Amino acid sequence: MKRQFTWFIFYSFITIGLIACTQGKINLKAYEIANPVLPGDNPNPTITKIGDSYYASTTSNEWSPLFPIYKSDNLIDWKLVSYVFPGGAPDWAENNFFAPELSYDEEQQKLYVYYTSRIKSNNKLTIAVASAESPEGPFVDHGPLTFNDCETIDAFEMRDEDGNLFLIWKEVYFPGKPSVIYAQSISEDRQTVSGPKHELIRNDQEWEEAITEGPAIFRRGEYFYLLYSAGACCDKACNYKIGVARAKGLLGPWEKNPANPILKDTPYWKCPGTGDVLNEQGDYYLLYHAYETVGGDYIGREGLLAKIQWTDDDWPYLEPDENLDPTNSRINFSDKFNGALEPDWQWRATQKLSYATGDDGLMLAASTENDLLGSLLAQPVKSQDFDVTATVDLAMSGTDVQGGILLIGATNNSFGAPMAGVGISAGHDLIEVWITSANEKKIYEAVPSSDYGDLISLKMRVRNGDQLQFYVSKGKNWELIADSIDASPYVPWGMGFRWGVTSLGSQDQYVDITGVELNQVGSEQNE
Incomplete structure (x- = not known):
C-alpha cells in the first residue's frame, strides 16, 4: 500500500508554498515551479x-x-x-x-x-x-x-x-x-x-x-x-x-x-x-526549452517546466511563465581532482582526452586540438555573472605546455566549429591573456611567470555575460592583468558559452591543475 504524505505548512512572516504529494502524485501549482528547472545549456x-x-x-x-x-x-x-x-x-x-x-x-x-x-x-x-x-x-x-x-x-x-x-x-x-x-x-x-x-x-x-x-x-x-x-x-x-x-x-x-x-x-x-509531455495521473506537464530574454544568448536554451491547462472545448494551453528564479542557476562548483572526474565536466566529442586525477590534482594531457584551444574540460555557463579560479603547478607541468582557464565560444557567433576562446594560461616563461579564433591566437597581455613562482593561481571574472577581466594571484592579492575584454563576437548562438580549463602544447606533456572553483555572483551556496 502506498504511503500518504501530508505536508504541514508553517507561517512566520512569509507563507511558504510546498508541493503536496498524495499517494505518489505530484500536483504542482504554477507559482511552485521555479524555472529554469534545468539551468544552463539543456x-x-x-x-x-x-x-x-x-x-x-x-x-x-x-x-x-x-x-x-x-x-x-x-x-x-x-x-x-x-x-x-x-x-x-x-x-x-x-x-x-x-x-x-x-x-x-x-x-x-x-x-x-x-x-x-x-x-x-x-x-x-x-x-x-x-x-x-x-x-x-x-x-x-x-x-x-x-x-x-x-x-x-x-x-x-x-x-x-x-x-x-x-x-x-x-x-x-x-x-x-x-x-x-x-x-x-x-x-x-x-x-x-x-x-x-x-x-x-x-x-x-x-x-x-x-x-x-x-x-x-x-x-x-x-x-x-x-x-x-x-x-x-x-x-x-x-x-x-x-x-x-x-x-x-x-x-x-x-x-x-x-x-x-x-x-x-x-x-x-x-x-x-x-x-x-509527462502524464502525472491526469495532470500534464510540459518540459521544454527557452532562452532567458535578457542575456540568454550567453547561457543557451534552458529547461523549463509548465503545467498544461485546458479549455472547455478540450484544447491545451500554456499560461505565460513570468517566473525566473535566478537561485536555480547560482550554484557554485569546486573540484580538487582528488578522486574520479566529476560528472559535470565535458569535453569535445571529437577530442582525444587523456588525463589522470589524484593527490597532485588534474594531470591533463596537452594538445593543439579544438582549433588551437588545446585539450579542454568544460561546463555550461549557467548565469551571466561569475568568477572562475584555477591553480596551475608549473613544477609538475611539462616544459612546453600552458595551462589555464577560459570562456569557450565560436568564431563569428557560429553554431559550431571553428571554436573560439578567451582565456588566461600559465607556462614556464609567460602568463598570457589571449583570444583564439579561426585557428589564430592573439596575445592580449603577457607577464613573466617568474614573478609569481611555480604555483600560479589565475582568475577569470565574467560580467553581463560577455565582459571579461583576468587576474593573477600574488600573495593575498589579485593583480589585474587584462581588463574589459569583450567576448560578444564569440557567443555560439544556440549553445551558449562554456567555461573550462585548458592544456595547450606538446602532446606528450601534461599540465597539472591542482584545483578549480566557480563562484556565482549572488550565490549563498557552494556545491
Whole structure:
C-alpha cells in the first residue's frame, strides 16, 4: 500500500508554498515551479517516469559525455546521475548529437533512447536508438535506423489507438520544400522501421514559417495531441514558438488549434520550443526549452517546466511563465581532482582526452586540438555573472605546455566549429591573456611567470555575460592583468558559452591543475 504524505505548512512572516504529494502524485501549482528547472545549456529536453522517479535527458551537441541522464523525485529538483554514452560517441557517429527521446517500455522493463547524429561514412543526419535495463545505464547502442536514404531527426514514439507502435519523425528541412512530420511503424525491439510513412502535419500556416519540428504526442480522453515547434530555433534572431494539433486517431486527420501558437515569447523567456509531455495521473506537464530574454544568448536554451491547462472545448494551453528564479542557476562548483572526474565536466566529442586525477590534482594531457584551444574540460555557463579560479603547478607541468582557464565560444557567433576562446594560461616563461579564433591566437597581455613562482593561481571574472577581466594571484592579492575584454563576437548562438580549463602544447606533456572553483555572483551556496 502506498504511503500518504501530508505536508504541514508553517507561517512566520512569509507563507511558504510546498508541493503536496498524495499517494505518489505530484500536483504542482504554477507559482511552485521555479524555472529554469534545468539551468544552463539543456535544449530539446525529454522526460519519462520509471517507478516513483522522473528521468530527463537533453541535447549534447558537440560535447561528451553524450546525453545526460537527470533524475528527480518532484519534477523541480534534478540531479545529474549518468550519461547515455559516458565514454563518448559510438563508432559510427561523427557529431551533431541532439534531440534525445526517452521512452520506457513497461512490459519489457527497458528504457529506449532515440537520438539524432551525423553518420561518419556519408555525413548524413539520422535517428539512432540505444537501450538499457536501468535508466542510469549502461546503455547498448543499436545504431542508426534505416529510412530509405532520407535524412531524419526529432524522433518520438507513440502507440496508436489499437496499440501498434509508431515512430514519429521529421525529414531534414531543405529550402523550398515543405517541412513535414511523419509517422511510421517500428518494431517492438525499436530496431526496424517499416511500411509506408504517414504525413501527420506540415508547415501550412503563416506563423510556422519554413519549419515545423520537435513533435511530442500524448493522449487525453478521445484525442491524441501533437505539440510541435515552428520558426527559427537557434540563433540571435530566433522566433521559435509552440503549436498544437489534435486527432482521434494517431494517423489523423490532424486538426491544428485555431489559437496557435499556444506558447511564445514572454517578458522573461524567449523562443520556447521542442519539449516532452509527462502524464502525472491526469495532470500534464510540459518540459521544454527557452532562452532567458535578457542575456540568454550567453547561457543557451534552458529547461523549463509548465503545467498544461485546458479549455472547455478540450484544447491545451500554456499560461505565460513570468517566473525566473535566478537561485536555480547560482550554484557554485569546486573540484580538487582528488578522486574520479566529476560528472559535470565535458569535453569535445571529437577530442582525444587523456588525463589522470589524484593527490597532485588534474594531470591533463596537452594538445593543439579544438582549433588551437588545446585539450579542454568544460561546463555550461549557467548565469551571466561569475568568477572562475584555477591553480596551475608549473613544477609538475611539462616544459612546453600552458595551462589555464577560459570562456569557450565560436568564431563569428557560429553554431559550431571553428571554436573560439578567451582565456588566461600559465607556462614556464609567460602568463598570457589571449583570444583564439579561426585557428589564430592573439596575445592580449603577457607577464613573466617568474614573478609569481611555480604555483600560479589565475582568475577569470565574467560580467553581463560577455565582459571579461583576468587576474593573477600574488600573495593575498589579485593583480589585474587584462581588463574589459569583450567576448560578444564569440557567443555560439544556440549553445551558449562554456567555461573550462585548458592544456595547450606538446602532446606528450601534461599540465597539472591542482584545483578549480566557480563562484556565482549572488550565490549563498557552494556545491
